Amino acid sequence: MAIKNQLSGRPLEIVLTATNSAAQAWYGYDQGVISGILISKFFINTFPQTKNSDIQGITASCFSLGNLAGCLLAALFGDRLGRKNTLRAGAFFSTVGAILQFSSFHFPQFIVGRVINGLGNAPHVECIKRSLAEDQEGESFGSLWDAHTSIIPLNGDYPSLSRQLVPCMVMCCLLPLLPDSPRWLVMRDRRDEAHEALRRYLGKDLPLDEPAVINELLSIEEAYNIEKRSRISLKEVILCRDRSGHLKRLLLGCGGQFMQQFGGINALNYYFPIILTENIGLSEFMARVLTGCNATSYMISSGLCFWMIERFGRRSLMLSGLVLQCWAYVMVAISVALLLHAPSQWGAVAITFLFFYYAAFGCTWGMVPWVYQAEINSLSMRTTGTAAATATNWLFGFVCTQFTPTGIRNIGYRFYIIFAAFNLLFVPVVYFLYPETSNRTLEDIDEYFDIDSGHPTIIAIGDKVTKSTARPQEAIDAEIRRVTVADKKVAAQKGSAVHVEHVDDRDE
Template sequence: MLDGYALEVVLTATNSAAQAWYGYDQGIIAGLLVSDHFLGTFPQLHKPNIEGIFTSIFSLGNLVGCLLAALFGDRLGRRRTLWVGASISIVGAILQFSSTTFAQLMVGRVINGFGNGMTSSTCGVFQAESVRGSRRGKLSVIVVLHNVVFYMLGSWLTLGTYFINSDAQWRVPFALQLVPAMVLCSLLFIVPESPRWLLMKDRHEDALEALRRYLGSNLLIDDEVVQHEYKSICGSLQLERSEKLNFKDVLFCRDRSSALKRMLLGMGTQFMQQMGGINALNYYFSIILETNLGFSNLLARVLTGANATSYCISTALAFWIIESRGRRFLMMTGLGLQGFAYIMVAISVGLLATAPQQWGAVAITFLFFYYAAFGCTWGMVPWIYQAEINSLGMRARGAAAATSMNWLFGFVCTQFTSVGIRRLGYKFYIIFAVLNLVFLPVVYFLYPETANRTLEDLSDYFDRDSPHSTIIGVHNKIAKQHHRPQEAIDAEERRINMADETQIVLAKKDDATWVETAAHET
């Protein structure tokens, strides 16, 4: 069986396949919306309102998929949730590439969304719960990076199929959606379940075996590194279970783990990502270049592919800065740069009639600039933050709720962008410029740093008895520093001691089987 580095690679590839599906859909739709054969087969898409519904209905399907993950994710486990989601997506992809009517195409997109919602809300949780805390940020970046890589591949693919004079111009891109889903289903047979989910279900033997495999090569269950991680998780879980929660306590943040507060922070990152304007561009980039900037169809496609490549490169930069600079720095820097980019695009579009060539060049430059800024900041952080911020018992539901916000407000943006770019002109871009700048103080005062912390460190930070308040004060160094605080290290020792004293542990019998026994102080 795989373990250590090899297993880490396969786990990352598994969750990357889940993210790849979403990015690929964005990449091909942007090109298909300006494809002659696609529009000829489905002439309904010539109407801006119908075009908006076609694009955004995928987001509504994803929203339902996220709710399904929230309801059944903790029962199914991370692996089975991903497998069910990928299987549903395969059905949706088949319906899309075989479509002969507009109704079939729309049904396929909705079903595709159901599956993608389940996988996109679960893959980050599976990744975060299974890898070492010191490598969680970088490996999570690799997972989310595949969203952008496949967005780029989808953009270039539709440029290539542009020269095919048949229905293959759009059927081939839709059919290739099957690839990441089938890869995901195949790899899920190799990776073990999340050790934290196994402990939540009191499957201690399976959890220890999973930890042994994930934490390194050729480790034994009773090795110190395995026992240290096991006891730390058990101690945190024991604290979480020490009180009986009711809805009223959670609603008014009187529970020990601050479940609602943490869930809202994760949801907020996805809300700000979408209302920062990314999906107003992703699905409509080619149309914006043609409608607002006056470029030809072919040039718009080439620039869309070039922008996707630039976007991919900038996103890869996050691998080197996600831990060293921290989540807060990236979020605030991204908002400032994105707001500036939208201001410049608005000015360029507003003055385009006075000097089309010059202002068109300025506009495309700052559209590229926006994607570059977004890629290494807000393209990464929300997906990582939502998987980190929630407690173990709420992690699947919290991530699903956050991803639901992504799809809900992705729907809002994609639904109205088609009309907005045609009717509002430069004013449409001012809306997103203002929103990006408004979000800056929100991040500064509400969002604590999560880089270089274990998931259990964050549970201690939000614990009811913690000295940290909801509003991050100017002088609160613990909430802002990107290296691991000493108070987190001290808290980990207390968790391990608690687990040693009271936690159910596994003892090895003479016949080499493992049984649960109660630990006692000596």
């Protein structure tokens, strides 16, 4: 039997994590490489038009526009291709974009390459976050590549642009070793393959008749059958004519991505070296070194999020992250405003709180919105909801990335107050509108948003089920009911089978 059909349990988990890590490294490198390139003398001499802040903005933000287009394409064709083939298609476009970038000596070619790079990058972000890997151990690995990009001097930027192909190729080599998403297989009426995929995912060399495997399959099938029976058009979803709160759930996923972007991450992600050189007055070399150190710190905090996200829950991380990010931006604004009075001292304070912002973001908002959007949408709205949320991320990422260079140069410390205010504003939004999704199955979330569940749109302060990080008893009871219904259907089908005995006439 081929190796790809033998992996199960822990070995499969290791390959799954490695695939996710490669995909995250690919994403992290594609996003982070531009921050070091924008201040490179080689790049500026090759493309002198990037000295203009507006041109500098579009150089960074066009990547987000490509990602936006890629999200829409993934929404249209993702369910037809499957998660793994969607990833392969994204890898193809990303490779074309990378080649156009590192072979360019004309600015329009560089921009086109960066847009195509984003086009290929978006499908893999969507697939990895929502179904192929549904585990987040690889999140921090992308930051390691960011650090690598920033620390190494770019005396010729084209080799650094070609390095993004390394994690892309690693991911493509590992994909054949993985079974496809069981939920996607169920949606495509490929029950036997879904059964086999679950058997491999749930443990080492489990038999197909293992109760845990069968119960998981039955639960997924029953939830999907309920979704199919109640499926309605997008128009009816928008008009709130469904029982499952699809519009609320879609808006929660999109809102999380909106808040992530206007929390200020991409104002720093793409322009951290520029902030250090233009607002704080550091040399290019020191800006590179500190950018690399900051990326390493971000890598560590992202790794901590993997440990924290299930222990503390989504809501706790989102709320604490907003408070910490607001405080960091307030202190950066104060430091930049007072920089002229004591450059060394206030410069050190500004750098400290820029590092602090990244650390706070990494273990909270860096991962939670991606996990949340995958958990909050139903199976029937998974592709549409995830595509809408991810498109929201890239759309408002483009907005923030485009106006940041102009804001840094024209309004100084006031620019940071804008993001401090947004973070503060989002605290009551999360507290009163976002239910907890940790330690819930996807089917638990469907039950929670059912029109007869008794849970209001605006979260009541005393609603313990909504805020609890432990799986509520009502969710456990609902799963038992689903499995019982599925068992009865299977028993009824077996009972209705007609036994036909074949008699050989030659024996008479």
